[in-house]
Structures are given as structure tokens and as C-alpha cells.
Amino acid sequence: MAKSGIRIERLAKRFGSGDTAVLALKDANMQVAPGEVVGLIGPSGSGKSTLLKCLGAVIDPTAGRMILDDTVIYDDGWKVRDLRALRRDRIGFVFQAPYLIPFLDATDNVALLPMLAGVANDAARERARELLTALDVAHRAQAMPAQLSGGEQQRVAIARGLVNRPPVILADEPTAPLDSARAMAVIRILNDMARRFETAIIVVTHDEKIIPTFRRIYHIRDGVTQEEAGEGRGFES
Amino acid sequence: MISLAGRDILHAWGKFVFTGVGLGLLIGVTLTMAGVYRGMVDDGKALLDNSGADLWVVQQGTLGPYAESSSVFDDLWRDIRTMPGVAQAANVTYLTMQVGTGDADVRAMVVGIAAGGSGEPGWPPYLVAGRHITRGHYEAVVDISAGVRLGDVLRIRRNHYTVVGLTRRMVSSSGDPMVFIPLKDAQEAQFLKDNDAILMQRRRTEGNPEFNRPGVPGLVDAVIASQTSNSYVNAILVRLQPGFAAQDVAVPLRRWKRLTVYDRAEMEGILLGKLIATSARQIAMFLVILAVVSAAIVAFIIYTLTMDKIREIAVLKLIGTRNRTIAAMILQQALVLGVLGFVVGKIAATFAAPLFPKYVLLVPIDSVLSFAAVLAICVVSSLVAIRVALKVDPAQAIS
Numbered sequence: 087m088a089k090s091g092i093r094i095e096r097l098a099k100r101f102g103s104g105d106t107a108v109l110a111l112k113d114a115n116m117q118v119a120p121g122e123v124v125g126l127i128g129p130s131g132s133g134k135s136t137l138l139k140c141l142g143a144v145i146d147p148t149a150g151r152m153i154l155d156d157t158v159i160y161d162d163g164w165k166v167r168d169l170r171a172l173r174r175d176r177i178g179f180v181f182q183a184p185y186l187i188p189f190l191d192a193t194d195n196v197a198l199l200p201m202l203a204g205v206a207n208d209a210a211r212e213r214a215r216e217l218l219t220a221l222d223v224a225h226r227a228q229a230m231p232a233q234l235s236g237g238e239q240q241r242v243a244i245a246r247g248l249v250n251r252p253p254v255i256l257a258d259e260p261t262a263p264l265d266s267a268r269a270m271a272v273i274r275i276l277n278d279m280a281r282r283f284e285t286a287i288i289v290v291t292h293d294e295k296i297i298p299t300f301r302r303i304y305h306i307r308d309g310v311t312q313e314e315a316g317e318g319r320g321f322e323s
Numbered sequence: 324m325i326s327l328a329g330r331d332i333l334h335a336w337g338k339f340v341f342t343g344v345g346l347g348l349l350i351g352v353t354l355t356m357a358g359v360y361r362g363m364v365d366d367g368k369a370l371l372d373n374s375g376a377d378l379w380v381v382q383q384g385t386l387g388p389y390a391e392s393s394s395v396f397d398d399l400w401r402d403i404r405t406m407p408g409v410a411q412a413a414n415v416t417y418l419t420m421q422v423g424t425g426d427a428d429v430r431a432m433v434v435g436i437a438a439g440g441s442g443e444p445g446w447p448p449y450l451v452a453g454r455h456i457t458r459g460h461y462e463a464v465v466d467i468s469a470g471v472r473l474g475d476v477l478r479i480r481r482n483h484y485t486v487v488g489l490t491r492r493m494v495s496s497s498g499d500p501m502v503f504i505p506l507k508d509a510q511e512a513q514f515l516k517d518n519d520a521i522l523m524q525r526r527r528t529e530g531n532p533e534f535n536r537p538g539v540p541g542l543v544d545a546v547i548a549s550q551t552s553n554s555y556v557n558a559i560l561v562r563l564q565p566g567f568a569a570q571d572v573a574v575p576l577r578r579w580k581r582l583t584v585y586d587r588a589e590m591e592g593i594l595l596g597k598l599i600a601t602s603a604r605q606i607a608m609f610l611v612i613l614a615v616v617s618a619a620i621v622a623f624i625i626y627t628l629t630m631d632k633i634r635e636i637a638v639l640k641l642i643g644t645r646n647r648t649i650a651a652m653i654l655q656q657a658l659v660l661g662v663l664g665f666v667v668g669k670i671a672a673t674f675a676a677p678l679f680p681k682y683v684l685l686v687p688i689d690s691v692l693s694f695a696a697v698l699a700i701c702v703v704s705s706l707v708a709i710r711v712a713l714k715v716d717p718a719q720a721i722s
């Protein structure tokens with residue numbers, strides 16, 4: 087399957103119906119190529135989370151098209167059948183808080199995803215260890231989440247997002263709880279990983295520190311996206 | 324795939340062990356309650372077995388001798404023994420009372436057994452120490468659960484008895500140890516009045532002109548003699564000759580002797596259906612309550628454990644975990660809790676049973692049934708938590 091990243095066209099999402107209906111997304115357009123990291127910013131209530139949930143196939147858009155690596159996911163009310171498997175195999179998530187599973191160690195937190203997809207335990211753990219090594223937390227591979235620092239947890243969470251080699255990773259304010267040095271480290275890792283695994287990464291953020299690092303930014307206001315050029319500044323803070 | 328339930332349990336093992344032990348003690352109580360009931364039934368059956376009788380002949384219209392009082396003349400047994408099909412017939416008396424042992428006393432069932440020897444109906448079938456009663460008076464064979472030793476002296480009413488033999492599992496249907504004494508002594512203990520009462524009655528009889536007639540010498544003495552003698556027993560135990568069915572003997576006995584006769588099955592029906600029926604219902608009620616409480620505990624614990632994991636469950640769903648996998652995780656945890664509880668309960672009940680004053684009989688079938696019940700309860704109680712977990716919206720993981 088050719089890697090072409092993720093594309094959305096005229097995506098709209100309405101919550102509720104009649105008088106109480108809220109049009110959270112009106113006209114969202116976006117195109118992120120493999121290996122690219124883009125920012126998604128906007129004021130509170132503008133529809134960022136809603137867009138991210140649509141991109142993540144967690145909620146269904148009311149209208150518009152979404153295409154992932156040449157596969158049509160949504161098309162004006164039509165959708166692919168197994169969104170759960172789609173999320174598992176082709177979308178990576180990184181959250182504001184790491185949300186690691188507290189009863190699994192770092193390796194198994196990462197290995198769980200390939201296991202859920204039917205990969206044998208050993209092979210899944212091998213893949214997890216590779217990523218943990220790439221993210222520089224291999225020495226904490228056996229630690230439980232509660233024993234990891236915030237930054238280590240976030241790196242394990244990023245490894246989890248990457249482990250199934252999804253064409254797209256959705257990051258929801260991944261740097262919010264981190265100081266600026268660590269925030270920069272996370273952004274650097276995301277950029278590295280995007281290049282290395284040819285992944286399209288969309289980062290929702292409020293974080294003034296990291297906004298200048300994006301080369302391209304989608305600005306969303308009242309459910310309408312607008313593409314802007316970013317500063318694309320280096321992130322070797 | 325790794326076991327999510329197993330990992331969670333290992334991670335939060337303290338919580339699980341704590342809850343499991345608590346649940347286990349509850350299950351232990353449940354098993355013990357069932358054991359108490361089984362013990363009562365077994366005591367009842369032991370009582371019937373140990374009497375060595377095939378038929379119980381009692382006062383007409385009564386449920387004697389165990390469930391109601393009954394008295395029949397103590398010379399009837401001769402007539403009964405000559406009836407066709409009867410191998411042995413022996414008088415017996417039963418009286419539950421406080422028996423003095425040194426400075427304390429125990430509740431015991433005093434059994435008066437007719438002279439004859441071991442093998443006679445009513446006699447203890449075997450001894451664990453000492454010998455059978457050989458003298459006509461003031462010797463006793465006592466169940467070991469009364470806490471007496473050979474050579475001890477018991478006090479029953481006004482008389483003292485030397486313990487010459489010990490038995491085991493010879494108890495009344497309420498679990499009181501049996502004290503076997505010679506029939507004559509037992510009749511006295513049951514029917515004889517104290518000296519003051521005898522004196523009083525003698526005065527009354529002498530003062531009654533109907534009895535004390537100047538022209539009839541000896542009448543008053545005869546009346547007094549008949550008043551003070553006691554010629555009653557509670558029942559006659561009958562053993563059948565081989566080849567005779569219980570009803571072959573029971574039917575003519577009822578018709579010609581005007582007595583009530585019970586066979587073994589009927590007697591068991593009386594003991595289980597009447598004597599211990601209320602206690603059995605009481606225990607059944609307890610079992611129901613304990614089951615409900617256990618269910619509530621399991622449900623509550625599994626529910627809280629699940630609520631603690633709502634975020635993780637949302638994340639699991641978001642990253643593509645099947646509902647089935649999540650439901651299985653919760654169900655497995657509930658079952659593990661159940662198994663842990665059952666093991667603890669079984670151990671607790673096994674160790675606690677001998678400490679109970681009455682016989683507690685733990686039968687395997689009760690364990691099997693309660694194990695099944697515990698698992699069923701765990702499944703049902705995990706349903707609430709599973710419902711909550713399945714309703715969790717994966718979108719919740721994205722703020």
C-alpha cells in the first residue's frame with residue numbers, strides 16, 4: 087500500500103440535532119504527508135479535540151471525506167466497517183497524560199498493541215524493545231509506569247503510538263505537562279520518528295514553546311481550518 | 324496475548340488478597356453453616372443407627388420417643404417379643420437433663436437400657452474404652468464428648484454412677500452426649516418423685532376416706548404402693564428377624580396392641596421433618612443472607628476495581644481492544660476472587676469445624692455446590708462492572 091499520509095476534505099461534525107445542535111466542525115481540510123509533523127492550534131472550543139477524534143476514528147464525522155494511505159475511511163456518511171481494527175493497526179495515539187496501563191511494565195505497555203493485533207508475545211516484545219531503545223528508555227523497559235518519570239512515561243507512550251507502524255499518529259497536547267526542555271525533547275523525538283518511520287504526525291497544542299518548531303500549522307477557528315506556514319525553527323533547545 | 328486480568332491482579336495483589344480473604348471468611352461461615360445442618364442430620368441418623376432398632380413402639384398417637392414424650396407399660400415388651408417376625412424387643416427410656424460431673428454439669432441424654440448385654444437394642448454398639456454395664460445399678464457408659472473419663476462419678480438426680488465405659492458419636496438429635504444407665508435407675512430418674520413429695524402424697528392418700536376405709540385393711544397400702552411404683556418406659560425397641568419386613572410386624576402391632584409403631588424411614592422422617600426442620604429452615608435463611616452478602620461484596624469490589632480503571636479502559640478501547648477482551652478481563656478477576664475466596668473459606672471451615680461445640684459435618688457435595696454457587700455469584704456480580712466498562716466511550720481518552 088502506497089504511503090500517502092492522511093487527507094481530510096470538507097470534514098464536518100454536528101453534535102445533537104434540532105435547536106440544541108452544535109456544529110463543532112464546519113469545514114476542516116488537511117493534508118499531512120508521511121514523515122511530516124504539523125501543528126493543530128486554535129482557541130478553546132474551536133473544535134480541535136473534535137477534529138482529532140474524527141481523525142482518530144473515535145467519532146464519526148457527519149460529512150466530508152477522510153483518506154488514509156489511499157484508503158477511504160469516511161465519505162459523506164459512509165464509513166469503513168471495522169473502525170476498531172483501523173485504530174489498532176493504522177492510527178497511533180499519544181495523549182496529554184501518558185495513560186499507560188498501570189499494571190503492565192514499559193515493554194508490555196508497548197507490546198500490548200501488536201499482541202492485540204495477533205502478533206506473538208515474543209515478537210511483540212521484540213518490537214517494543216526496539217522502539218524503547220530508539221526512544222532511549224530501554225534501560226527502563228522492565229519498570230512499571232508508576233516507577234517512571236513523567237518524561238520517561240511520555241516516551242513509552244510515544245513508543246506505544248508508534249509500535250504498530252501506523253501511517254498516522256495523533257498527539258493530543260503531548261507536551262502540556264512537561265517543562266520546556268522535555269517538551270522540546272518530545273518534539274524532537276516525534277520529528278525523528280516521523281522521518282524514520284514515514285509517519286504523518288498531527289500535534290494538537292496550546293504550547294507556545296513548541297509552536298515555532300512546526301513547518302506547517304493548521305489553525306482552526308469555529309470549526310474551520312486554515313493552513314499557515316510555520317517558523318520551522320530548530321528544536322535543539 | 325498476555326492475561327490482562329492476571330497482570331492487574333499481580334499488580335494490585337494486596338487488594339485482591341485482602342478482599343479474597345474477607346470473602347473467604349464469609350464463604351467459610353457459609354460452609355460451616357451447611358456443616359452444622361449436615362451435623363444435625365448426621366446426629367439424628369447416628370441416634371437411630373445406634374439404637375439398633377428396626378421398629379420403635381411408642382404410646383399411641385405420639386411422635387415419641389425422641390420428638391415427643393411417650394410412655395408405655397414396661398411389661399409390654401414380653402408380648403411383643405413373642406409376635407411373629409420379632410427377634411428382639413427391649414425397653415428403653417430417654418430423658419434429656421443436666422448430669423453432674425464433679426462440680427460442673429453437662430446436658431446429656433440419659434438412656435435407660437434393659438438388662439441383656441451388648442447387642443441388645445438400645446445398647447451402645449461399640450465402646451472406645453472400658454466395658455459395658457454389668458451390674459444392675461449405678462454404672463454408666465458415657466459418650467466421650469461429655470468430657471468424662473473412666474472411673475469418674477456422675478450425678479443423676481439423687482444417685483451417683485461410676486463411668487465404666489466410653490463411646491463415641493453416641494449423641495441425641497441435638498448433639499447432646501448420651502449417658503447409658505440401667506433401665507431401673509433410669510425409670511427412677513424419670514418417674515420417681517422425691518422423698519418429700521412421696522411423703523406428702525402418702526398423707527393425702529391416707530387422709531382420703533375413699534381409700535382409707537376402716538373395713539378394708541390393706542387398701543390404703545395397696546393404693547400407695549401403686550402410686551409410688553413406676554412401671555413405664557418411653558418406648559420399646561424392636562429388632563426384626565431376617566426375612567421379615569417392617570410392616571409385617573408393625574401392622575399387627577398397631578392393630579392388636581393399640582400402639583403407635585414407626586419403622587426406620589418413618590423415624591428418620593420425624594427427626595428430620597419435625598425435630599430439626601425449624602433449625603434447618605433457620606440455617607437455609609442464613610445461607611441465603613450469606614450468599615446475598617457475598618454477592619454484594621464481590622459486586623462492589625469488582626465494580627470499584629473497574630471504576631478505578633475507567634481511564635485505562637478508555638485507552639484500551641481507543642487503541643483497538645475488543646469489548647470481549649475487556650469483559651473477559653473483568654470476569655476473570657471476579658472468578659479469581661471467587662476461587663481465592665473459596666479456597667480460603669474451605670480451609671477456614673475445615674480448621675474451624677472441630678472447634679464448634681456441636682458436630683459440624685463438612686460433606687464434599689456441599690463444597691462442590693458452594694463452589695459452583697460462588698462462581699455463579701461472581702459471574703453475576705461482575706455483570707454490573709462489565710456493563711459500565713462496555714459503556715466507556717473511547718473518546719474519553721482524548722481530552
Ligand SMILES: Nc1ncnc2c1ncn2[C@@H]1O[C@H](COP(=O)(O)OP(=O)(O)OP(=O)(O)O)[C@@H](O)[C@H]1O
Pocket residue numbers: 101102108109110128129130131132133134135136137722
Ligand atoms: N459530545 C459533544 N456534544 C455536544 N457538543 C460538543 C461535544 N463535544 C464537543 N462539543 C462542542 O463542540 C465544540 C468544539 O469542542 P472541542 O472539544 O472540539 O473544542 P477544543 O478546540 O478541543 O477546545 P479546548 O481547547 O478547550 O479543548 C465546543 O463548542 C463543544 O462544546
Ligand SMILES: [Mg+2]
Pocket residue numbers: 134135136722
Ligand atoms: Mg480539547
